[in-house]
């Protein structure tokens with residue numbers, strides 16, 4: 001399973017990916033973010049579910065290991081941008 005530390009960085013950077021436009025309150029922050037936490041975590045949309053997205057969209061084109069590596073790298077970059 002992908003190890004998300006729930007830092008919330010990705011949920012504050014939605015304006016970097018048009019896929020998330022409908023969740024963006026207008027400044028890149030998700031309408032469902034409460035502090036650093038997702039207020040609808042158990043019901044969050046598929047595009048917010050890293051493991052489920054792999055199973056649905058990426059399992060045929062890359063290994064889970066590579067997919068995790070790409071996502072961990074994206075998390076790292078987002079965290080660095082907030083430092």
Ligand code: SF4
Nearest residue numbers: 004005007008010075
């Ligand atoms: S940036 Fe990465 S570690 Fe932080 S909440 Fe998003 S997916 Fe989880």
Ligand code: SF4
Nearest residue numbers: 011030032033038048
């Ligand atoms: S729905 Fe939850 S997990 Fe998805 S971007 Fe918003 S706050 Fe983050």
